[in-house]
Amino acid sequence: MRKEFFLNAALLGVLLAFPLWAWSVDEPYLITLATRAIVFAIAGIGLNFALGFGGLVSLGHAAFFGLGGYVMGVLAFHAQTYTPVMGWPLVINGTKSMPTIWLIAIALSALLAVGIGALSLRTSGVYFIMITLAFAQMLYYFTISWPTYGGEDGLSIYVRNGFPGLNTMDPIQFFAICYAILLIVLAFVFAASRSPFGLALGASRQNEERIQAVGQVPFRLYLTAFAISGAITGLAGALFADLNRFISPTMFSWQTSGEIMIFVILGGVGRVFGPVAGAVLFILLEHTLGGLSEFWHIYLGAILLGVVLFARGGLYGMVAGREVAHD
């Protein structure tokens, strides 16, 4: 527990200090790299909520990541071209305001997660894995064949959306926004995992019969967890789209789902800070291995294989022991 606490604090410290240092030596690329790690971390925290706390192995979280991205893309596209998103039955206009986009991304992702969850949670085990994958795939092909927002080529948004009082085009200011969101999400997840709901969810993962015996409905717990999980990943998607100022169907692809899962596993399943460590590690690997060889995915695969086969529990499992602290 103590070790885990120090690791958490060190992670947050490094994640803050590194971009500040990069800012002081004027290396905007490194700031963007850190921002990417943070956005990935938020996406991983979202998946971890379903996967780690609820035991729901979803291989379709790209659906929410992509939806968040497309919410940003569609709204900003309409604001950029001065056309309404829809004119009937009520007029909805595009927007370039980040907070509005985030709220819509969160709400729609939660809604999508409730829909996907309600259908997928009828099944379990391998069926659940494959069905969540299939849902994400369905959205992937839908966005490819839907020409309005660029289809397969994706869509560029020329100017990053605005946040009141800040210049979001400045890398360090955009980083600050993402970092603040990361802290809020971490605090939320930490509180949720210790709330009665979080405890019931963890108990349900471990023994459904007992949780039913005390009068809880596992399906409802899982569905709520899945909705929260989708909402957080959707928010990460909106941030990711804003970071790149570009959206494409790749955000929905199953490789994205796999990568989000990698963040969670590399860091440590079921730990609040696990995905943060995982995302940072992933970005580090991508950066160092990517510099060594064009074919860095081979090494990434080998490392991942090693973690799954020999270092179960990820980075946190190695440092802080196998037991998850709050179980």
Add this chain to the structure above:
Amino acid sequence: MSLILFIEQALNGLQYGVMLFLMAAGLTLVFGVMGLINLAHGSLYMIGAFAAAAVAGATGSFLLALVASLVCAAFAGVLVEFFVIRRLYDRDHLDQVLATFALILIFSEGTRWIFGSFPLFLDKPDWLSGTVMLPFGIEYSLYRLWIILVGLLVAAGLFWMIGRTRIGIRIRAGENDREMIAALGVNISLLYTFVFALGAALAGLAGALIGAIQSVQVGMGEPVLILAFVVIVIGGIGSIKGALVGAILVGLTDTLGRSFLPSFFGLFLEPSSAMSIGASLSSMSIYLLMIGVLLFRPKGLFGGI
């Protein structure tokens, strides 16, 4: 919509379905017998296609290429099973998903490293190119017809093997009770390796057969893999019969949806929106089919395990 066009598209759908069956059969066997979810099955499909393209390029013989696809994919399957998959049988599905995802990364980048990023081409042999005349004046590609026949023959052989031979009995017994058949003196780990290699060989064959219609390139396996997942979810995981029925359902839905949904919407919508709605809906159709099946049968059409 003329009847001839419809029959032609239905045959295309059947051909697609039969190919999906070759992929899905291995997946469903491996899951049914070993309880393993194998994402790297698509990589074996890719290996089969690349092996076939390389051998066909070197020798010019299509049959040799097919043999090479079977042998290489089976060999890759044995290697992977021996070094990695074996350690995953008693792990949970999450570990299996992750480890086989890692294998995909290694196989895909490894293939890109050896063969480069450009697609290879595998040509149909002369004796299979051209068209045949079917009854009712339908002209159909000989190669596609041949694929349907090969696929159905393999399916029949598989049913015979599972249902009528000693090894099939062992496979089915392994599905039910692993400890018991080990206690009865069956070498269970050899049996597992065999089942995995068999699934790999079928995937490799599918890759080679499809490689002659489409291009052979890195990443060709994953879309097919996901469709094969849809197939076995519809059919019921672990059931070969389910895989066959599911594969043909998915093949027909996809092909017919793609060719007829846009014109169907054209009946009552303006052409441009009919095209885009039809195209979007047809690309989603098989997933909608899957959701429909699961709403009524959460364990798939033939799933009972």
